[in-house]
Amino acid sequence: MKPSTQRQAFGLKILNAKHHAVRKLKAQGHQAEIHGNKFWNSSFLIMDHLKRHPPKQGLRVLDIGCGWGLLGLYCAKQFNARVTGIDADKNVGPYLQLHATTNQLAMSFETRSFDQLTKAYLANFDLIVGADICFWDELAHTVFKLIKRAHTAGVGQIIIADPCRTPFEVLVDKSERAFDQVERIDARLKRPVKATGDLLIVSQD
Ligand SMILES: C[S@@+](CC[C@H](N)C(=O)[O-])C[C@H]1O[C@@H](n2cnc3c(N)ncnc32)[C@H](O)[C@@H]1O
Numbered sequence: 001m002k003p004s005t006q007r008q009a010f011g012l013k014i015l016n017a018k019h020h021a022v023r024k025l026k027a028q029g030h031q032a033e034i035h036g037n038k039f040w041n042s043s044f045l046i047m048d049h050l051k052r053h054p055p056k057q058g059l060r061v062l063d064i065g066c067g068w069g070l071l072g073l074y075c076a077k078q079f080n081a082r083v084t085g086i087d088a089d090k091n092v093g094p095y096l097q098l099h100a101t102t103n104q105l106a107m108s109f110e111t112r113s114f115d116q117l118t119k120a121y122l123a124n125f126d127l128i129v130g131a132d133i134c135f136w137d138e139l140a141h142t143v144f145k146l147i148k149r150a151h152t153a154g155v156g157q158i159i160i161a162d163p164c165r166t167p168f169e170v171l172v173d174k175s176e177r178a179f180d181q182v183e184r185i186d187a188r189l190k191r192p193v194k195a196t197g198d199l200l201i202v203s204q205d
Contacts, residue, residue, distance in 0.1 A: 009192040010047045010074055013102050014039055021102075025094050035135065036067040036092040041195040042131035042161040043071040045187040049159065049199055055079055055127055062086065062125040064114060064146070065133035069096030069107055075129070076105045084125075088113040114139075114146045122146075123153040130160045140170035144178075147171075147202055151179060156204060161187065163197040172200050180204075 005019035015022050017038060031037075057080045063072035066085030069092075075081040083106075085096055090111040100107050114133075122128070128150055134143055147158050162168035176182050181203040189195040 007192065009044065010051070011077055012070055012074060012099075014070060015099065015102065021098055022095065025098065028094075030091045030094045032067070032089055032091045032095075034089045035132075036065075036087060036089050036095075039068050039070050040132040041189075041193055042163060042197050043074075044189055044193065044195055045161040045197050045199060046071055046129050046131055046159055047074045048189055049161075049185065049187060050075070050078070055081075055157075058082070059126040060084075060124060062122070062128045063107075064117070064128060064130040066096060066109070067092050068099055069109065070099060071129055071131050072096075072107045073099060073103055073105050075127075076107055077103065081127075083107040085109050086112040086117065114142050117146055117149065119149045119153040122150040122155055125150075126156050128155055128158040130158075132162060134160065134162050134168040134171050135165055137167050137170075140167035140174070144171055144174045147175060148178065151202060151204060154204075158200075158202045160200045161197055162200075163195075168198070168200070172198070175200060175202055 006015045059081050061075045061081040061083045063085040069085045072083040072085045076083045093109045096109050183201040185199040
């Protein structure tokens with residue numbers, strides 16, 4: 001039997017690298033350059049958390065370092081959220097659109113880096129999610145500054161998930177010192193894949 005080129009998880013169809021449509025995009029030259037070459041498991045950890053603690057319907061959600069966009073698409077599907085994904089790598093956009101079409105969902109994509117997200121821009125969102133975006137030392141500071149701007153801009157909640165790499169630990173430490181409502185949650189999944197990591201949640205009323 002041929003191995004499947006797609007799976008179903010959290011109500012979404014997720015295509016893998018062997019799927020003909022994914023291969024076609026690669027052949028057209030859309031090669032992700034900053035690790036956005038696949039869907040990462042930390043996104044599942046945030047989906048699972050949101051399933052247990054559902055946000056209000058219809059929120060404006062920003063998926064930062066969105067890659068293929070499945071976390072944002074999950075928010076669109078389950079919570080009727082109006083979702084934007086940003087990523088510094090323009091090459092991930094076609095993979096996001098492919099998954100949006102495959103799942104019959106809408107999500108917009110913009111090529112922007114974390115540093116380019118101003119307070120005025122961030123003020124347009126109620127919830128910010130980011131999965132596996134803290135993998136280089138300098139990203140701890142970059143993502144911390146972004147959370148600070150978002151907090152000042154009035155964003156209600158920011159959720160970052162990571163398999164606990166060192167820069168993420170630095171980010172948690174800085175956040176615990178800087179903000180009043182900070183949670184760190186140990187997250188584990190057995191299905192659809194075995195995944196472990198932590199969630200950093202910065203909230204305000
Ligand atoms: C490990 S992938 C995770 C992708 C997606 N969040 C997921 O869970 O599948 C990290 C993503 O962050 C993006 N990224 C890295 N540095 C960035 C930056 N400074 N600004 C915006 N996006 C960035 C990469 O292009 C990549 O798509």
